[in-house]
Amino acid sequence: MVVDVHRCAFGRVYDDNGVEILFVLKSYVPGKHKKGGQSANRYERNRELAILTWFKKINSLLMQYNDIKIVLGISPVYESKFMKYMHTYNKQKIVKSMRTEYCDENGVYQMVGKLK
Numbered sequence: 550m551v552v553d554v555h556r557c558a559f560g561r562v563y564d565d566n567g568v569e570i571l572f573v574l575k576s577y578v579p580g581k582h583k584k585g586g587q588s589a590n591r592y593e594r595n596r597e598l599a600i601l602t603w604f605k606k607i608n609s610l611l612m613q614y615n616d617i618k619i620v621l622g623i624s625p626v627y628e629s630k631f632m633k634y635m636h637t638y639n640k641q642k643i644v645k646s647m648r649t650e651y652c653d654e655n656g657v658y659q660m661v662g663k664l665k
Contacts, residue, residue, distance in 0.1 A: 550657075552607060552621065554576060554603065558574075558654055570657060579595070601634060608635050611642070619643045620647060621645070622649035622659075623646065
């Protein structure tokens with residue numbers, strides 16, 4: 550599984566290194582706001598809330614998949630925040646955490662290449 554604040558892809562890897570993409574999602578988390586002023590803090594709070602909602606949505610989708618092991622590809626910037634909001638049941642599924650450059654189907658294939 551690869552996760553970013555903008556995309557998430559989840560795939561199943563088979564023994565022969567075949568990959569089946571189970572789902573790819575796109576979030577609606579707004580980008581960082583570059584303007585200053587009185588509204589800057591409000592925009593930042595709204596963005597943090599959107600990230601929290603996005604991570605909770607991914608967490609709820611992972612609850613559907615039982616008896617799997619997850620290799621997590623995520624940026625180190627978001628890894629601690631993602632793990633903070635992850636359900637304990639899902640945390641137990643994670644066997645390894647890696648860094649990836651892509652957070653879509655290409656990120657899944659990139660992780661499979663790194664695992665070989």
